[in-house]
Amino acid sequence: MDDYPLLNIFWTMLWLFLWVMWFFLLVKVVTDVFRDHGLSGWGKAGWLILVLLLPYLGVLVYLIARGKGMAERDAKHAMRYEEAVHQYIQKAAGNATSSADELSKLSALKDKGDLTQEEFDRAKVELLA
Known part of the structure; x- marks a missing residue:
């Protein structure tokens, strides 16, 4: 434990956190492109090439430009999902x-x-089946 001081553990954890956060953003950007x-189609291909060839810069530029x-597309997707769940619940009920x-x-x-027993x-029986 003496070979790896507490400050180095902190920096390692910080870099790990930043890498996971960047990876999450990369997946979010690729999902948003599609x-x-x-x-x-050419626009999607261009953004994907930029994000894959220059990953850090590509994600940063995408977040700034689009x-x-x-955020609006995420909100619309969430609304559509919520409406679909609501319709399913209403249909089932x-x-x-x-x-x-x-x-x-x-x-x-x-x-x-009008009906016999x-x-x-x-x-x-037919109704409940």
Whole structure:
């Protein structure tokens, strides 16, 4: 432990943290390049070449040039995802409600005498299946 002082451990941890943060930004930039539908194929290729050939400079230039649009695209993607989840929940909950409504309608028809007990049981089994 005497060969590696505490300050060197601090600097190693700092450089490791910065490297992980840069790697995260690199993945985020590449994802954003492919997510942007307004960017042409040549534009995407150009940004990818810049980011891959000059990684640190490329990520920095991309964040400066397109950072605001990157945030807007992330917000739109999050909104679309949230709407899709909301629609799925409504659809799943709506099916349970409609089954209960149909069961109550069948019960009302049976109470009126429009359905026999056998017809009601058969329709109930089909509805719950």
